[in-house]
Amino acid sequence: MPRRSDARVMSRAKPVPFCADVTLRGMSSSEPTAIVESAPLVQPSERLGSARKLRAAVDLLRALTEADLRFRYGRGPLRFLRWLLEPFALVGVYLILVTFVLDRPGTAPGLSLAAAIVPFQLVMATVTNAMVALDIRRPILLNMNFRRDLIPVSSALTESMSFSASFLLVVVMMAVYRIAPTLMLLWLPLVLLVNLYLAVSAAYAASLLGIWLRELKPFLLSFVRMLFFLGPGLVPLSQTSSGVRRLLELNPFTGLFESYRDVFLTGQAPAAWQLLYPVAIASVVLAVFVPLFQAEQRQFAKVL
Numbered sequence: 665m666p667r668r669s670d671a672r673v674m675s676r677a678k679p680v681p682f683c684a685d686v687t688l689r690g691m692s693s694s695e696p697t698a699i700v701e702s703a704p705l706v707q708p709s710e711r712l713g714s715a716r717k718l719r720a721a722v723d724l725l726r727a728l729t730e731a732d733l734r735f736r737y738g739r740g741p742l743r744f745l746r747w748l749l750e751p752f753a754l755v756g757v758y759l760i761l762v763t764f765v766l767d768r769p770g771t772a773p774g775l776s777l778a779a780a781i782v783p784f785q786l787v788m789a790t791v792t793n794a795m796v797a798l799d800i801r802r803p804i805l806l807n808m809n810f811r812r813d814l815i816p817v818s819s820a821l822t823e824s825m826s827f828s829a830s831f832l833l834v835v836v837m838m839a840v841y842r843i844a845p846t847l848m849l850l851w852l853p854l855v856l857l858v859n860l861y862l863a864v865s866a867a868y869a870a871s872l873l874g875i876w877l878r879e880l881k882p883f884l885l886s887f888v889r890m891l892f893f894l895g896p897g898l899v900p901l902s903q904t905s906s907g908v909r910r911l912l913e914l915n916p917f918t919g920l921f922e923s924y925r926d927v928f929l930t931g932q933a934p935a936a937w938q939l940l941y942p943v944a945i946a947s948v949v950l951a952v953f954v955p956l957f958q959a960e961q962r963q964f965a966k967v968l
Contacts, residue, residue: 724811728818732793733825735800772929775837779924780897782834784917786820786827787863791888794819794867795874795881798964805964812961813954816867824860834928846931855923858939862916865946868953872960896921913937916945 797819798805805812838845866888873884895915896904901922904912912918919938926934 721811721814725814725818725821728815729821729825732818732822772837772841772843775834775841775843775929776900776925777898778833778837779928780892780895780917780921782827782830783859783920783924784892784897785830786823786859787866787917788885788888788892789823789826790820790863790867791870792885793823794870795884797867797871798875812964813958816871816957817864819867819871820860820863823863838928843929845928848927848931848933851923851927851934854939855920855927855934858923858942859920862920862942862946865949865953868957869949872953872957875964891915891917900925913941916942 794816797815801815804810870884874881877884895912895917897917901909901912901918919934919941923934923938926932926938
């Protein structure tokens with residue numbers, strides 16, 4: 665039993681901030697290892713200023729994203745080449761088929777299709793990543809104290825790195841159809857932000873549904889794929905009938921696909937609803953699933 669003087673010394677001791685390098689390891693030796701370097705772990709009791717909190721969140725997101733990228737692309741000298749060629753391996757062959765083999769009507773059908781596939785791939789890949797993000801990070805979720813509510817955001821940022829290489833498909837299609845870029849490319853940063861915002865909202869929903877409905881993951885992914893075909897993915901909205909068009913406009917991907925087509929293909933500014941409607945849908949999803957995620961994160965240790 666400690667002496668009274670020792671107890672006084674222990675009571676006056678200041679807590680040491682908990683900050684450590686986090687190692688993300690799989691549960692078996694056959695699984696790859698990713699390292700989250702210098703990820704600041706924020707104690708709930710710490711009273712940080714808003715600037716310090718923001719910096720800590722940015723550093724944590726960077727560390728989680730770097731870990732995901734190393735997990736996917738490795739550390740060798742060929743990882744850049746893999747990052748560059750992966751979009752062509754996924755959809756490049758299909759675009760070549762549409763462009764050079766199939767005789768499809770319409771203006772630049774290959775470019776029109778690429779303008780839909782590229783933004784959809786970001787959301788689809790983010791959903792796929794987010795569904796397993798909690799399982800992959802099981803060791804640090806069980807043993808480390810950090811902001812778990814940033815994990816879905818890191819899934820979207822990871823896929824956005826892969827997504828950036830997909831724009832080479834658009835560039836190739838524009839060169840094939842001899843379509844010159846216009847000043848409407850100035851709208852591209854805003855369209856990209858809407859695309860990423862939609863992906864982040866989908867990541868929060870996918871993270872929770874991935875642990876609530878483990879057996880139904882294939883059906884959830886199939887539902888997301890259905891949204892591509894239930895929108896103007898294969899056929900532009902202008903080539904559909906008025907009755908079908910109203911139904912397609914309910915799909916949040918519709919405005920996004922048409923915005924990319926306006927920027928790259930038609931050379932006109934996106935309509936306001938094409939950007940505002942996906943933002944509204946994403947905001948509703950975030951309003952529902954972010955509080956649920958924050959409440960459920962206390963139970964992750966029990967369900968993982």
